[in-house]
Amino acid sequence: MPADPLAPLLDLPGVMDGVERARAAVDGLLGNRTLRRRSADVSAESSLRGAWASAWLSGVQTPLADVRSGAAAGDPVVQGALRAQSAIGPLADTWSHAPRQALARLHALAAADLADADDLGRPAAGTASRLDTLAAVLASGTRAPAVVVAGIVHGELLGLDAFAPVSGVVARAATRLTLVERGLDPKSLVVIEAGHRELRADYDAALAAYRSGAPAGIAQWLRHCADAVVAGAQEAVAICEALARG
Structure with a gap:
């Protein structure tokens, strides 16, 4: 495995432009004044909307x-x-050193x-090798931007259908x-889940x-993931504005 296995992805067309757009959107969100007092409330609402x-x-x-009221409890x-x-x-620390766990x-x-x-906690048959490779990439000390790393995590888990019947839910949480x-x-x-929902046609x-494995396909996926971060940051700004209005 190369010293930084994800480094070549940064040279794919449009990937770094997407990374910069995503960073700018998140920086804009983090500068919102509502977060000075109510970041926990924004995070809680983000979690609900994300689910x-x-x-x-x-x-x-x-x-x-219905999700908010509990009407979807069934x-x-x-x-x-x-x-x-x-x-x-709770899983943030575990993810950093034991992603399979x-x-x-x-x-x-x-x-x-x-x-x-x-079957709970067990990946689908035939996916163990790719999941081991993904874990090795995460442990490699890659200096690739978070958007790129997250895109690869998402693409691998969902592309493999590694955790049926909820591979999408697991991939988006990861x-x-x-x-x-x-x-x-x-x-x-x-x-970010709302970002993917907003861009549903592009998501699919x-x-x-990405599943094709071709460089152009991987670039298309990573650009989409960056766009989803932008849209997800905008959704979080809307949460901040709603909270500010009371």
Whole structure:
């Protein structure tokens, strides 16, 4: 494995431009005055909206109001997404040194009402080697920007369908964990799941391109992931503005 296995990705067309756009959007969010007093409230609302958007992307298109009120309490995908979101903070340290363990925990939480107990925390057959490679990349000390690392995490987990039947929920939660652990969004404010939801048509097309393994397809996926961070930061700014209005 090269000294920095993700370094070549930075030379792909449009990737660094996307990284810079994402950084600028997050920097703009972090400068919002509401965060001086209510960052915990923004993070909590981001988590709720993130769970809702993640479930929506997984095919459960429940209104946000129903998730907020508890009316969606009977839906196992929504509840699994909420549990996965609640684990972001507690799993941040584990993700940094034991990502396979963190993924197993996310799967156990997200699929608790959807899979047999013996299957919880276990990746799909045939994915172990790629997951080991992903863990090695995360442990390699890569200096690639957080947006790029998070994009690779997301693309690998979802592209492999590694944690059925909730691979999408697990992949999106792991993306949040990466942005937190890599320091771009340490308070978990960016609603990146809502960004992917807003860009749904691009999301599906970009994932298909990533799965091809071609450099152009990987570049398309990473550009999409950067755009989702931008849209997710804008969603978080909207949360700040709503809280400021009372």
